[in-house]
Amino acid sequence: MMIGAPDMALPRMNNLSFWILPFAFAILVSTLFMEGGGPNFGWTFYAPLSTTFAPDSVNYFIFAVHIMGASSIMGSINIIATIMNMRAPGMTYMKMPLFVWTWLITAFLLVAVMPVLAGAVTMMLMDINFGTSFFNAAGGGDPVLFQHVFWFFGHPEVYIIILPAFGVVSQIIPTFSRKPLFGYSSMVYATAAIAFLSFVVWAHHMFTVGMPIAGELYFMYATMLIAVPTGVKVFNWITTMYRGALTFETPMLFSIAFVILFTFGGFTGLMLSVAAADIQYHDTYFVVAHFHYVMVAGAVFSGTAAVYYWLPKWCGKMYNETMGKIQFWIAFIAFNITFMPQHFLGLAGMPRRYADYGLQFADWNMVSSIGAFMYGGAQLLFLFNVVRTITHGQPVSDAKVWEGAEGLEWLVATPAPYHTFIKPPVMSVGGEGPEWRVDAPAPAMAFKMAPEAG
Amino acid sequence: MSSEGNYYVPEQSKLPIFCATAMGLMAFGAASWVIEGGDAKIFLVGLALMTVVMYKWWSLVIDENMQGLVSPQLKHSYVLGMLWFIFSEVMFFAAFFGALFYVRVLVNAWIGGEAAVALFDSTPTAAAAANNEILWPGYERQWPVMQTPDQAVNGDSAMFKGPDRSMSLPLWEYPVSQWLSKLYTLLPWLPLWNTVILLTSSFTVHLAHTGLKEGKRDVFLRYLGITVMLGFLFLCLQVAEYYEAYAHYGLTLKSGIYGTTFFMLTGFHGAHVTLGTAMLLIQFIRGLKGQFSSDDHFGFEAASWYWHFVDVVWLGLFLVVYIFG
Numbered sequence: 193m194m195i196g197a198p199d200m201a202l203p204r205m206n207n208l209s210f211w212i213l214p215f216a217f218a219i220l221v222s223t224l225f226m227e228g229g230g231p232n233f234g235w236t237f238y239a240p241l242s243t244t245f246a247p248d249s250v251n252y253f254i255f256a257v258h259i260m261g262a263s264s265i266m267g268s269i270n271i272i273a274t275i276m277n278m279r280a281p282g283m284t285y286m287k288m289p290l291f292v293w294t295w296l297i298t299a300f301l302l303v304a305v306m307p308v309l310a311g312a313v314t315m316m317l318m319d320i321n322f323g324t325s326f327f328n329a330a331g332g333g334d335p336v337l338f339q340h341v342f343w344f345f346g347h348p349e350v351y352i353i354i355l356p357a358f359g360v361v362s363q364i365i366p367t368f369s370r371k372p373l374f375g376y377s378s379m380v381y382a383t384a385a386i387a388f389l390s391f392v393v394w395a396h397h398m399f400t401v402g403m404p405i406a407g408e409l410y411f412m413y414a415t416m417l418i419a420v421p422t423g424v425k426v427f428n429w430i431t432t433m434y435r436g437a438l439t440f441e442t443p444m445l446f447s448i449a450f451v452i453l454f455t456f457g458g459f460t461g462l463m464l465s466v467a468a469a470d471i472q473y474h475d476t477y478f479v480v481a482h483f484h485y486v487m488v489a490g491a492v493f494s495g496t497a498a499v500y501y502w503l504p505k506w507c508g509k510m511y512n513e514t515m516g517k518i519q520f521w522i523a524f525i526a527f528n529i530t531f532m533p534q535h536f537l538g539l540a541g542m543p544r545r546y547a548d549y550g551l552q553f554a555d556w557n558m559v560s561s562i563g564a565f566m567y568g569g570a571q572l573l574f575l576f577n578v579v580r581t582i583t584h585g586q587p588v589s590d591a592k593v594w595e596g597a598e599g600l601e602w603l604v605a606t607p608a609p610y611h612t613f614i615k616p617p618v619m620s621v622g623g624e625g626p627e628w629r630v631d632a633p634a635p636a637m638a639f640k641m642a643p644e645a646g
Numbered sequence: 647m648s649s650e651g652n653y654y655v656p657e658q659s660k661l662p663i664f665c666a667t668a669m670g671l672m673a674f675g676a677a678s679w680v681i682e683g684g685d686a687k688i689f690l691v692g693l694a695l696m697t698v699v700m701y702k703w704w705s706l707v708i709d710e711n712m713q714g715l716v717s718p719q720l721k722h723s724y725v726l727g728m729l730w731f732i733f734s735e736v737m738f739f740a741a742f743f744g745a746l747f748y749v750r751v752l753v754n755a756w757i758g759g760e761a762a763v764a765l766f767d768s769t770p771t772a773a774a775a776a777n778n779e780i781l782w783p784g785y786e787r788q789w790p791v792m793q794t795p796d797q798a799v800n801g802d803s804a805m806f807k808g809p810d811r812s813m814s815l816p817l818w819e820y821p822v823s824q825w826l827s828k829l830y831t832l833l834p835w836l837p838l839w840n841t842v843i844l845l846t847s848s849f850t851v852h853l854a855h856t857g858l859k860e861g862k863r864d865v866f867l868r869y870l871g872i873t874v875m876l877g878f879l880f881l882c883l884q885v886a887e888y889y890e891a892y893a894h895y896g897l898t899l900k901s902g903i904y905g906t907t908f909f910m911l912t913g914f915h916g917a918h919v920t921l922g923t924a925m926l927l928i929q930f931i932r933g934l935k936g937q938f939s940s941d942d943h944f945g946f947e948a949a950s951w952y953w954h955f956v957d958v959v960w961l962g963l964f965l966v967v968y969i970f971g
Contacts, residue, residue, distance in 0.1 A: 198655050201723035204703075208662035215670025219677075248681050255673035262669065265734050273726040277719060307734045311741025318910065321680045323900035326745060329782070330796035331806035332903030334753040337745055344744070404762075611655055 193601045193608060194289045196280030196617040201273040205266050212263035219256040223249035234545065236346070239327035239338035243319045250320065254313045261306040268299035268306075275299075280600070280616045286377060289599050293380050294359030297387045301348045301355075304391070309345040312338065336401050343394035351390045353487065355383060357494035358425060361447045363599070364501050365429050368444035369436030370596035375428040382421035382428075389418045399470045408467040415465040419458065426455050441594075442516030446497035449524050450489060457485025460535070475545070478538025484531045496523070496574060503578065504593040508607035509585025515577045523570035529563030656710065656720075661703045668696035708937065708945070721944060728948040732955050735918070739959055742914065746907045746966065750789055754903075757795055758787030790814060790971060794902035809897035809905060813837065813887075814971040836887045837968040840880055841960065844919075847876035848957040851926070851950045861940040863933075870930050870946075873953070877923035884916050911967055915959055922956045925949040 200206040223230040228247035231237070242250060275296045279288065288296075315338070318324040325331025327338045366373045373379065396415040399408060429451050438444075460482040464470050473479060504510050533556040542553045549557065592602045604612050675689025710716055755762035759778025778785060782795035790812040796804035816831040832838055851873045857865030888909075891897040899909050929946040932938065938946060 201720070202727060203656060204659055204662050205727070207659075208665050211663045211666035212669055215666055216673070219670065219674050222674075251677035251680050252674065255677045259669045259673045265731075269727050269730040269734070272730055273723045276726055277723050303730055303734045304737050307738035308741040311738055311745075315745065315910075317680070318899070318906070323898075324906035324910065325794075325806055325900075325903050326749075326906055328806070329753075329757060330804070331794050331906065332754065332757070332791040333749055333906065334757075337748055337753065340748060341741055341745060344741075 193604070193612050194292050194599055195275065195278060195283060196600050196613050197274060197278035198611040198613050200270050201277050202270050206270050209263040209267040209270065212259050216256045216260040216263065219252050219259075223252045226252070236342060237316075238342070239316065239319070239335045242338075243316050243327055246320065251317065254317045257313045258310055261310045264302050264306045268302040271295055271299040272303070280613070286380070289359075290362035290373065290376065290379055291356070291359035294355045294362075294383055297383050298352050298355045301352050301387055301390065305345045305348045305352075308341060312341040312345065315341070336398070339398050339401060340395065343397045344391075347394040347397065348387075348390040350483075350487070351386060354490045355387070357450070357490050358383065360494045360498040360501075361429060361450050364443045364447045364497055365432050365451075366598065367501075367594050367596045368439050368441060368447075369433045370438075371432055371436040372598070373428065374431040374434075375424070378424055379428055382424040385421040386418060389414065389421070393418065396465055396467075396470075399467045400474045412465055412467040416462065419462055422458055426451060426458075437596075441500075442511075442513060442520055443497040443501035445517065445520045445524075446493050446500070449520070450493045450497065453485055453489030453493065453527070457482055457489060460485065473538065475543055476538035477534040477542045477544060480544055481531050481534035481538060484534070488531070489527065493523075499574075499578060501594075502601075503581060504588050505601060505606055505608060507582050507585070508587060508589070509581050510588050510593075511577055511581040511585060515573065519570050519573045519577065522566060522573070526563045526566035526570055530560050530567055531563070533557075533560045533563075656715070659706070661699055661706070664695065665699045665703070668692050668699055672696060708932075711942075712937070724944055724948070728951060732951060735955065739911075739914070739962075742907075742911050743962065743966070746911065749903055749907065754789060754791065755787050757782050758785055760787050790904040791902050792904070796902070806900065806902045807896075809891075809895055809901040811895040811897065812904065812971060813891065813895070813897065813908060813968060815969050836883050836890075837964060840883050840887075841964050843876050843880045843883070844957050844960050847873045847880070848954055850876065851953050855947070855950055858938060858943055858946065859940055863936075866938075867930070867933050870926065870933060874923060874926050874930055877919060877926065877953075880919055881916065881923065884912070884919075908967060908971070911963055915956070915963055918956050918959070922949070922953045925952060 226247070226249045228249060230249050231242070231246065231253040233242040233246060233250075237253075275288070275292060285293075315324070315326040319326050319328065325333040327333055327335045329335065362373055362379060393411060393415045395403060395407060395411040399411070403411075433448075440448075460478070464473055464479065464482055500511060500516055537553050537556050537560075540553065542549055588606055591604060591606055593606060594602070600617060601608065603617070669692070671692030672689055673692075675686065675692050678684045679686045679689050752762045756774060756777060759775040761774055782798055785793075785795040785798035790809075792808040792810075792812065794804065794806040794808050796806040797808060816835055817825050817828060820828050850869045854866050854869035854873060857863075857869060891908075897905050897908065899905055926949050929949050932945060
């Protein structure tokens with residue numbers, strides 16, 4: 193919808209990539225009930241834990257990952273084809289909304305790294321069942337090879353999660369600042385730079401496996417470089433708000449919290465990137481705190497912001513603003529109560545991935561648990577608010593729900609009609625930036641279905 | 647960018663959910679199959695469903711195209727889809743090539759007690775040597791790995807035993823000065839013939855394409871037919887090569903990292919040749935039915951791109967697995 197297209201470029205393939213997921217998840221869940229138990233080697237499934245010492249259910253895990261990978265690849269190819277091929281006439285790449293840009297780059301990352309993950313699990317499959325020795329030094333292979341292949345996928349994967357979040361925030365902050373995004377083109381280049389760097393820094397997850405010093409140094413410096421384009425982005429978001437006519441609706445609150453917390457997580461990331469220091473931090477709660485600040489504050493906060501922001505457009509009803517704000521403040525405070533103490537725990541030496549911990553860590557763990565329950569409560573409130581909006585929300589009929597919102601999705605009726613653009617929208621170049629004219633979508637569409645999200 | 651006028655959105659279809667069901671069955675079935683004592687029933691059911699779905703799906707797409715429903719914009723989406731799919735395949739092979747280089751250049755040196763690349767690898771030689779002495783004493787850096795670290799330590803009771811012979815260029819057994827007189831040893835060397843076959847087939851598929859564009863149907867069919875036969879011939883030779891490896895070279899999937907990388911790289915390539923041959927065969931049948939015109943033949947074009955991609959991968963394999971294997 194943001195590029196003026198009626199649907200994805202390849203709608204049936206889109207449908208297929210969606211329907212694969214329930215089957216893949218069903219396979220994964222079924223492993224829990226199998227003899228020998230479900231896969232018991234954590235999300236990073238390092239060899240030999242996931243090969244030599246794995247339960248039989250690992251095979252189901254492997255094939256589920258295969259079809260999920262196929263789903264991701266098809267979905268991403270579809271996104272790329274849609275963005276490259278279905279933009280409205282006159283919408284050049286540098287006039288696309290930033291959210292679209294971040295998705296284009298995310299999709300590219302997915303197409304590039306999902307096959308590598310498929311390769312990694314295939315190697316596991318062969319090692320487990322067919323006697324190969326990829327991850328077995330006895331045959332001349334190396335368990336560390338698994339970590340290299342895995343993190344070549346795994347590091348871009350975390351950017352796959354965060355880049356769309358950047359896009360969301362880049363849409364919301366200008367709207368509620370009533371100013372265009374500061375430094376649009378530098379945002380695009382920064383996103384591309386982050387994507388490029390994500391391919392060449394994977395081994396900073398493996399500083400303690402015994403790489404040569406040259407390798408440690410290279411991955412340390414390359415990792416630090418990521419701070420540069422990220423800094424550009426943070427600077428642009430803040431400068432967009434500078435001297436803007438700010439209002440603080442719920443999506444904006446979440447976006448500002450995103451900028452603050454993500455920046456904080458970015459700084460602890462810089463601490464971790466120092467190879468010499470990382471040897472102390474490695475696999476402690478400090479790392480846990482770091483990636484929750486970037487991932488939860490990054491992906492979950494911006495996801496929440498996105499839902500509040502586009503919900504009126506999706507269903508034609510307004511959410512309860514007061515409840516939204518209450519949810520925000522609980523979430524923001526609870527998040528910090530949960531994860532801030534984990535920095536102290538980690539620095540004091542509490543390791544990750546143990547069910548138990550020493551007594552000296554008990555106090556901060558209790559604080560953290562209280563925060564976690566509060567945070568969970570905030571999420572329940574969020575769910576309640578969304579459901580209530582759909583069932584009992586105030587109807588909105590303005591095409592432009594938010595006063596300062598720009599972009600194609602705010603020019604069409606609310607809620608958006610099915611297959612929004614039957615004809616491409618027409619662009620007339622005005623004084624400042626592009627101006628779009630959307631012909632009222634013809635009512636001729638015979639389909640009767642719920643409106644699709646753009 | 648979109649053209650003027652209305653967008654084309656194909657009508658709704660139930661095929662995707664059947665396709666996903668088939669994939670789910672195949673994944674679950676394959677996992678049940680590889681576990682000891684398992685069987686292939688569920689997998690085969692999935693495969694059968696998948697075959698039906700693929701036939702129906704492509705028939706539908708071809709029908710829609712023949713009716714003139716497919717807009718130039720959608721055709722361009724097909725082009726983009728195929729190109730990015732090939733890119734994802736490139737990355738899949740990259741994982742295996744990467745694994746090969748990592749093991750061959752770095753790991754092999756480290757467990758052999760040496761520094762890998764003197765310029766970059768500052769691991770002190772003493773530390774590397776200790777590494778070797780403690781973990782795999784007696785193992786020496788070598789490629790192809792004919793004697794695994796396991797064998798170096800455990801001798802005949804080793805689980806991983808290296809192969810008796812490798813698939814490398816036969817000339818390496820002789821000093822360079824004798825190469826000219828030993829050229830005949832290349833004659834029974836199958837990889838060389840397979841290279842010739844694949845390169846020729848890439849050329850013939852191009853000739854078929856040119857013929858089609860010029861509207862010469864007979865040229866198109868002749869060269870496409872030859873291409874399919876060359877693809878089939880390649881596969882036959884590869885089967886012969888694998889038989890030779892298992893029966894006479896002691897080279898199997900289980901013979902250490904050399905057997906592992908050799909069979910996984912060439913095996914996945916072979917699987918892709920099989921797929922490519924099948925794709926081209928279908929295009930040949932479609933050609934016989936007269937479904938292509940000189941300006942509308944994307945089905946064939948996509949298959950031929952795939953074929954060229956498979957050919958390029960082979961050249962990489964030929965270089966790093968066979969010649970410098």
